[in-house]
Amino acid sequence: MTLRALKDAAITALVALGLFVPLVGLRTDVGPSGELVLRQRWGDVVILVALAFVGRLALLGWRGWRGDPKPASAARTEALRKAGLFVAPVLLGLAVLLPFIPGTGRYELDLGILVLTYVMLGWGLNIVVGLAGLLDLGYVAFYAVGAYSYALLATTFGLSFWICLPLAGLLAAFWGVLLGFPVLRLRGDYLAIVTLAFGEIIRVVLLNWVSLTNGPNGISGIPRPTFFGLTFSMSGEPDTFAGFFGIEPSPVHRVIFLYYLILGLALLTNWVSIRLRRQPLGRAWEALREDEIACRALGINVTTTKLTAFALGAMFAGIAGSFFATRQGFISPESFTFIESAIILAIVVLGGMGSQIGIAIAALVMIGGFEVFRDLDEWRMLVFGGAMVLIMVARPRGLVGHRTPSVVLRERRAIGAEHVAEGHG
């Protein structure tokens, strides 16, 4: 056993040697005369190969010690579901109280806003991917549509944030339908690639239509939101938030306001999707995810069902986008690259598709973790990608893999992960 493990680890080390010698051991740098020169770094290679050897040995040892993995039993699934009942209200309470918890500063609130934005996007995409089972790789396109809608409407026509918010949602939903129409006939992976292509098209257009979007320079000076017409300026005039309520002007007020705004928007998304799941439309989505042919045979209108999922998902992305625009005050096409779509999709899948609380936790872990590792600089994305692979390999069904049925006969039982149909993208 130990001999075999050693041999296995030695092979791993050999593979690692092959992998790291060219790319790590020899680094190409631009030399003094503009030519590329090689810098040798054999020490790093030795460290990496040793790590691979030890890591493999540790993994084998751990596997031998743990024995064969047992499939999750129904009891464990049930226990998880029960725990979920407590976790959700606790998390919600924490989210509501966060601005008042002592020690919460500007940084924590900004991080909270960021996490909540991704929670909202995750919940929005969950309607498309988790409920309707349509794999969308270009979700960020609708986020971009929302952001640019608000930015352009506000800077060109001077419309207020509260008018633009639903408008941005509607515009994004309109784009969702527009994209949805042609792709309805496509099977899973074709759908994935077309949505990806659509996301890229939107970004390229935003980048190159300089007369409208100002191209790569982006749009700056986007108006900040107001609290029922009261601005958050520092002057302390009666028409400002601080002046009206007679409190000391502070830049934190706006951050707190934005925090509650995105919290409210995210909860709205959550509420709408939970509600819709119980209605015929939501049930049709889930039926569609499980088996499209059966759906058609039962007389469900597949076209409208898919289109509504696309439109609703897009609408929430659009609303989140206009929030993003007003929070940043500046947007450029750089914020809407494919990697954003990938992160949102990863949040949905890692959270366990269809599970609201799982998505919230996944967003907290991924985005929060991403911020915590800020000091790692260029290593950060490497760690992020590695974490994605690791979580997926360790828990392919996501953090919360079970599903609760939307419709029950007498008793509500959780469905174990292994029974959930795969959702043909």
Next chain:
Amino acid sequence: MAYALQQLINGISLGMIYGLIAVGYTMVYGIIGMINFAHGDIFMVGAFVALISVVMLVSGGIMDGPAAILIVLLVSMCVTALYGWTVERIAYRPLRGSFRLAPLISAIGMSIVLQNYVQVAQGARVKPIDAVLPGGITVIDSEAFIVQFSYMQMLIIAVTLGVLAIFTWLVTRTPLGRAMRACEQDRRMASLLGIDTDRTISLTFVIGASLAAVAGTLYLLRYGVIDFYIGFLAGVKAFTAAVLGGIGSLPGAVLGGLLIGLIETFWSAYFSVQYKDVAAFSILVLVLIFMPTGLLGRAEVEKV
């Protein structure tokens, strides 16, 4: 006319590169039904390994002649194949038999890892090299326009055709190819008949990665500059090519690659360079709407 001919030559040589990458996508899709999202980055790794070997050969003073190019090609293929194998082993094999989105997310994660690994290991700056094979022959020399068929483009076409010929022989004539086709048709049945499916799938990744390495090497030699980000766009376009040709179909992938290359080149030449990606993707959307199975793909039979 001369201008169009030049664009045709450029388009075909670009399309060949896309075709080589697309074959990797379509093979993996055919055999395990997943989008290998990291494949574009495998192509990028191939280009970087080629870059390193070129710089090494140049510093050794032996970077000329076909032998040097062959060495670069072989080194790149071997190392990149190892990367392809490792990616499959780490990120995809544990997820075999899992639900469909799991390997896709894992692949996206792997793509992020590869990109940032190369960025950390080799630096984020653009890497330029001198032209390895300058010059070419002049096909038409009218006063208005000179049509050039560069040696590099000839090399691309020759190498691609050669590699694809070997590859076709591998798939159609060898036991490995038969095993691959059997796995593609029915993996469970194939394993019941004594085919080591895990090994076959691994080899599929190895072959796909070496084709991507050829594409990466040719890309580096043709354009002379690479950075750690080239994999994404090339990967998306190659996947577009695979879908366009009908995913799962090997000749379709090459055909799709050629079409994407031609569309992109002609669009840049006659309309606008900025919107060339939009053109390629729009064609993809149009083809999928009117021919949902792609050009050479088989229509999927719906089983209830």
